Amino acid sequence: MFVIGLLWVASFMGHIVCSASAGVNADSYLEEAGQIYSTIFHKYNEKVHPPDMFPNPLIVNVNATFMHIRDLDIMRQEMESIIDLQIKWRDKRLAWYPYQVSNISANISTVWSPNIAYTNIAVPAKPMFNPKVNIGSNGEITWRRRETIVTTCKTQLRNNTQVCMITLGFVGSDFPETFGNGTAFTVADRFGNHMWEILDYDVDRNDEDTNVAFILTVQKKYFENGGNMEGGNCSLALQYNPNSAYVINSSVFSVFLLFLGYYCLTSFL
Template sequence: VQGTFRAVNPSQRSEDLYIHVSVERSATYTLISRAGRSVDRTNWKLIVVTDRVPPIHFFKDSSVWLTANLSDGRQNRAYEEITQTLGALFRDYDKNVAPQMHYLQPVMVSLKVTVDHVYSFDLAEQSLHSLLTLETSWSDRRLAWYPTKQRSFRLNNISVWEPSVYFVNGLSAVESAAEPAIRLEYSGNLNKYQKLSLKTFCPTEKDQYSFSCPFMLKTYPLPSTQERLRVTDFEVNEKFQSHQWNAEVNTNETRIYNEDPIVLVIDLELK
């Protein structure tokens, strides 16, 4: 599906651009100029659109880029609800302020941690290089709304307050192995999904063939807020494969409730 629309940039220069719509389970829009080049959508504001495509809106200041579900010709109303809802939610939102429900009460942060892969284990360095999936969940009632159709959004390029979780026994900066994704539900609950590549300290002794390696998680001690961590799930990925190691969760040493820091332990055994 294709259409054309007239767009203007901040300098008031106008240009006819094509909009290419790819429809699968959702709609994805790409802006293309007459010369065939891709156009940075954040530099343009939509003012007229043909009736062949649903109306869309670009917000230059917040760089909001949204995807709406399409169903039975109702895409126009879906986009209207998305833009109106997000406009209202983020009009006065301050990402630097924690979403505390009650005065001096900590923000409850839930974690799900999955060990996906072991890249390497260095006995001399006492380090474990691994790949984790980290799902972080918390609630921010400032971002709740009453849904009519749209019950959740994936937030792309929208900044929200996030928990300050870090690895106490990390030996280097944590690297993102995939683009993080944050989903906002109408109740104000947020879920952030991350793939993390990291090195952590693992105590070792010579002539060992099995090792218990911890992941120690904590939140930064910020003066403006308190956060309480809890782990709802910790596991080794069922598709975990290694030519060198067997890996399983050490349930005896894993401490996930009311601990500071939280300690998650996996056992590694040479094959």
């Protein structure tokens, strides 16, 4: 009953044990897991900054994976994309000596987390799932996020190639935090887009390591017939054939002209 009670309390708090060594005893494993939660979260205050590096800045590593371009609006100068973030930092208040349980998971709201924000965002980011954090026995916390974001991009109206950035920074913190050497940016292996291809990507940061920019160089793709989706030319040639004349409804013809005009405009842009 004691073990069942511990499991019920852990589940009620929204905590789920993530992994353990193979071949462990189930009862002792659950008992240890319950003791870990009751121990490391006892008197833990998620509103207080981790003291690990104080007075030096807390090191936060961000591994960003660019998943997809949903839209790149040249006129509005905005890029809508999907990005994965894996954010890591250490909080020694949540460390323990492992016997069978090597790591646990918890709701993000139960631990302190760095306030990392997109500094060039155009509209609020939309999370694609409810994120949780993984806590290792050494106090290392891993926070995985997948989000749809719309960021500003200084597009060039008549260029095939565009350079867009996704910038991150720390906001609203009274304690210094910096991006660590493990901060990286990559493009997903399964990335694919019918309109844009990625030519290059890179990471840039300021001297204080408090801001980081993920830089993408993209180019519009070409049609198979050699035509370009950028700056296309459109023309309409009408020829009357007296042997095969047709009466075209004016409303249908108007819709056709509107469609043709829209195609020309989008091809030019």
